Every structure is written in C-alpha cells, then in structure tokens.
Amino acid sequence: MSEKDLKDKDLSDSVDEEKRDFLFITTAGLAVAGGAVTAFSLIDTMNPAKDVLALSTTEVDLAPIEEGQSLTVMWRGKPIFIRHRTSEEIRTANDASVNELKHMASDESRVKNPKWLVVVGVCTHLGCVPLGQKVGDNKGEFGGWFCPCHGSHYDTSGRIRKGPAPLNLEVPPYDFVSDEIIKIG
C-alpha cells in the first residue's frame, strides 16, 4: 500500500451515509440531552433553597387580639393582615352587592370564621403595603385599607372597591389549628 493507492481509491464509494446520519443524530441528541440536564440543575440552584422553604409556614396565636384590633405578621417575607372584625364590619362586608364589585367575591368565600379576616397585606396594584392596620391610619372610604401609593380603597373584607388595583387582597392558605391558633402556609 502506498500513497498512490490511497489517491486512486475513490473515497466517495466507501461513505456510508446512513451510518453517518445515525452517528450524527445520536451524538447530537446525547449532547443536547446532557446539556439540558446540566443547565436545568444549574439554573435550579436559583430557585428557593430549603432554608427559604422552611420559613414558609407561620403559626399565629389569635387570643391576644381584641375585637376591632389588627395584627400584622410576616409570612414568606410579606406582611399578613389579621383583623378581628367587629359585628359592624362583618355586616358592612356582607351588605355589599357582590355583582357590583370589581373583583366579585362574597365575604363568606374569603373567611373561615367571619370574626377573623386573614389577607396578604400587599396591594394588588404594584405591591405597596396598604394603610389601615394601626389606630389612626387612613382606612379608606370603605373602612378597610387604603393604599397610599396610588389610592386603592379596600373594604372590611379586603376587597378592592375603588382605585387602580385590579384584584382583592389575596387570602393566603391557612388553617385553624385550634380555636385560637392559625397556621399560615
């Protein structure tokens, strides 16, 4: 065998196209799959870590909150408004005609025990914390909360009644562990 033999040989005859396609597809396929798995694992490191997730439930003792009083607690880095509603507040919440609301929801659907309203204290417009938790705060035209950023008014059920916010204050997942203790999250 010499250099001349090599040149004389027509190489195109010996190319097995099917085999090449098979090799190309399997190689590229494996590389894409491996790359995707690696990329997913690495990007997943940016999702909430276990210590962050461990903070996602909060227990609250409701006993010290007198009727008419409010309490703000932290849950997942956000304020949770808990209000011990007076019978007057419960009545006005029920009096509102559901069909005329911007974001239709009855008061019943937003509470587990009518005396206790639990909502996420973050305005659904652009994320400010509305006023109304402290004595002397502006509670807005409907006696609930008022967001000073862009003027959204919430009623005593935390429903949006006036202003730019599109939705009612969110009700977080919570359960009554006992009559006077709730677990949020």
Next chain:
Amino acid sequence: MKAKETENKTGISHWIDERLPVFTFINHNLRDYPTPKNLNYFWNFGSLAGVTLVIMIVTGILLAMQYTANTEMAFDSVERIMRDVNNGWLLRYIHMNGASMFFIIVYIHMFRGLYYGSYKYPREILWMLGVVILLLMMATAFMGYVLPWGQMSFWGATVITNLFSAFPVIGDYIVTFLWGGFSVDNPTLTRFFVLHYLLPFAIVGVVALHLVALHQFGSNNPTGIDVKSDGDTIPFHPYYTVKDYLGLGVYLIVFAFLVFFAPNFLGHPDNYIPANPLQTPAHIVPEWYFLPFYAILRAVPDKLLGVLLMFAAVMVLFFLPWLDKHKIRSANFRPFYKQFYWLFFINCIVLGWVGAMPAEGIYVLISRVATLYYFGFFLIIMPFLSKFEKTTDLPSSISAAVISEKFDNKEPSSSESYVK
C-alpha cells in the same frame, strides 16, 4: 465551498454579515481555518482549557449568588450551599474540582508546548500570553481558596500574603496594604472575593488575545515543521471539531468521576474547620497545583531568596523563547533535548511530591537538587543545547511525515478503514 458562498448572498444572515461579519469570522476561524493535518491528542488541551474556563465562570456566577463575603458568615454560607441550596453541593463540587482540572489541563497544555517547541519563532507572544494566563489563574485560584474561610483558607492566605514581607523596607507596608489591616481579616476577605470574581474576566480577555496570536500563524504541530502547502492542512471543521468533541467527552467523564465519586480527594479536610486566627493547623500545605513552587520556596534557607526563586520559577517561562534558540522546534528530532525534557517533567513531579512532605531531613535535600535541575534546565541546558545539539533528519514536509509514518515505518493495518 463555492456553492455555499453564493447561497449565503441572500437572507438575514447575509444582511447581518455584511454589516457585522460574525459569520465570516466564525467561518474563517472555526470552519475553514486551515490546521496542520498531523495534530495529535495533545492539541486537544487548548480547547479543553477554554471549556473549563467557561464552566468555572458559569458555576462561579451561580455560587456568588449564594455566597456571603463576610468573616462571620462566609463559612456558614458555604455550608448552606452544600445543604440547603438546590444542587448546591453539585455547584460547589464542580467549581472546586474544576480549579484542579483547569490546572491539570493547563499544565499538560504547557508541557505540550515545551516538548514541541511551540514557544519558538514566530509564536513567542502566543507563549508569553499563555504565561500571563497562568499567572492570572494562580492569583484567582489562590483567592478563591480563601473564600470558604476554613482553616486552610485563612492560613493559606496568611502565609502567601506574608511572602511579600520578605522584601526589605517596603515588605511590611505591602503586606498591610494587601490585608487592608494588620492581619488577614474581613477587609482581606471582601477584596479577595471581588478580585476572585473580576480576574476570570481578565483571563477571558487574555485568552482572546492568545487566540488572535494563535490564528496569526496557526497551530504548531508534532513535527514542528512549518505548513508549506495546502496539502499540509485540513479544514478545522469537521476534522478538529470532532476530535475536540471526542476529547471533551473523555475529559468530562474524568471530571464527572472526580465530582461525583471523590469530590474532596484533592482538597484538604482542615478546610472544613472554620477559620481560627489563634491556631495554625499542624501541617499546612497549599493546593496541589502550587506544590512544585512551594517546594522551591522551602528549598532555600533564606527568606528573601526563597521568595524570589519561587517567583522566578514562573517568570523564567517568559524568557523561554530566548533561552532555547535551537532552530528545530519538535523534541522528536532533538535526541538530547528530548531526554532532558523528560527528566524535567519527572523533576516537576518530584518537586510537587516534596512540596507536600514536611520540610525536614531528606526532603530538604531532594527539594534542593530538584530546584537546581529546574533552573539548570532553563538557564544552562537549554542555551547549551541550542548551540551544540545535532538533530536527526527532518521530514521535508508535514505531508511527507504523515505518509512515511503511515506507510513506511509500519505495516498498514486492516483497522485503517478509510482505505477499505
């Protein structure tokens, strides 16, 4: 090829290419790029180093999102990465072992250059840029090792920064300046973190220059003979893309084995003890990739001389193109250089080994002999051989070398399927 060019005259890629010639650039440097046809697997290590740099930067950015550069919190934040962050253990082990893999790759890359004379005319600047990359890598690796704030981090940082105190008069001022205080402490940690994040991007810049210098004359090759005709080269794609791709696969298997089965094999257990400024670990050693230089430092009984010699061990590489002025590049055709080269290679391993041993008894003697040979190789043997070494017969061209290797020296075997 012609058909392809006309085909590209229309369409969006042509529109872009005319204004910003990215596709021409890629075609020129990664596709048609004429490459010597006889490159062996030692020419894979450049691309592997590039891939490793990317892996280190990607994992490093993600780690920096979780790490806290504060002496009170650094150690715990690293433990949080290991325990709480999703796949955080993977992220950290890739980054940790990636540093070791990076040095293995780059050291092989350098020994390749040393064997085949890749630093000689006209590639002197290419080589020197490589040495700059090595220096930047060393600084980056050292500062990265400090960040977990374990015992080895702290005392490594203390010992290495104290090297500068060897300089007369200004030494102490330099060290205080480096520390930003009177000991290795929070200011030191924060600046090391910032620099550890910054320097890799400087490395990327120098790598770009390294590639520009490489593509000016193209790769060297195992014969060390210049490319003389088109017959000596083949296009980079698909021949070397596929070869690099295979090499990458093998490399990633080794890398993955280290990450998944022996992630702490190359580390030191003492670094899982939080830093304690009141107690030095009994046996303090740097990471393995610094051991040869550490051995040179300890071989000398004088503080200043030891430090200078250690720096000189890297700096001497800058002068390689002028120390070895022999006209023939490849050691394959230099019978004497070849032997001294392998002795030098073994000598470097010996230096690494004594660097890990306690500095006493026989080890001191070995480290001195090895240090002597390290510098003797560069400063005496190389210039001497440049003058007097007679070479064996060179092939007339790369093609001639390939043909003679394939058909004259060996029986052609049936496994060479391309001539079936």
